[in-house]
Amino acid sequence: MNTPTTDNAQTPEKRGPKLSSLFRLQWEPAQDAHVLLYPEGMVKLNQSAAQILLRCDGTRDMAALVAELEQTFNAKGLAPEVEAFVDHARSRGWLE
Numbered sequence: 001m002n003t004p005t006t007d008n009a010q011t012p013e014k015r016g017p018k019l020s021s022l023f024r025l026q027w028e029p030a031q032d033a034h035v036l037l038y039p040e041g042m043v044k045l046n047q048s049a050a051q052i053l054l055r056c057d058g059t060r061d062m063a064a065l066v067a068e069l070e071q072t073f074n075a076k077g078l079a080p081e082v083e084a085f086v087d088h089a090r091s092r093g094w095l096e
Contacts, residue, residue: 015058015059015061016056016057016058016059016060016061016062016064016065017056017058017060017062017065017086017089017090017095017096018056018057018058018095018096019053019056019057019094019095019096020093020094020095020096021096022038022039022093023036023037023038023094024036024037024038025037025050025053025054028042028044031044033045033046033047033050034049034050034053034054036053036094043094048081048085049085049089051069051072051073052065052069052082052085052086052089053089053094053095055068055069056086056089056095058096062079062082062083062086065082065086066078066079066082066083069082
């Protein structure tokens with residue numbers, strides 16, 4: 001028997017990538033870069049990684065995330081690189 005799902009029960013794939021609550025993304029003037037802060041340290045991000053993670057708030061699925069990045073940076077064909085980075089970030093525990 002199938003039961004209806006609610007918005008609160010969305011799967012991560014439908015909800016979109018979201019920064020893990022164990023990490024805080026912020027601009028760090030001393031590093032002149034965005035960084036991910038966590039209890040054991042810090043990860044300095046390059047500009048591309050930061051722009052992807054800034055949009056990983058759970059409101060965009062992968063297609064919307066890629067479309068927004070392509071529009072913002074007037075680029076095409078970013079999907080493979082964005083998907084690879086999101087997979088990498090998930091494997092590191094940065095994203096839910």
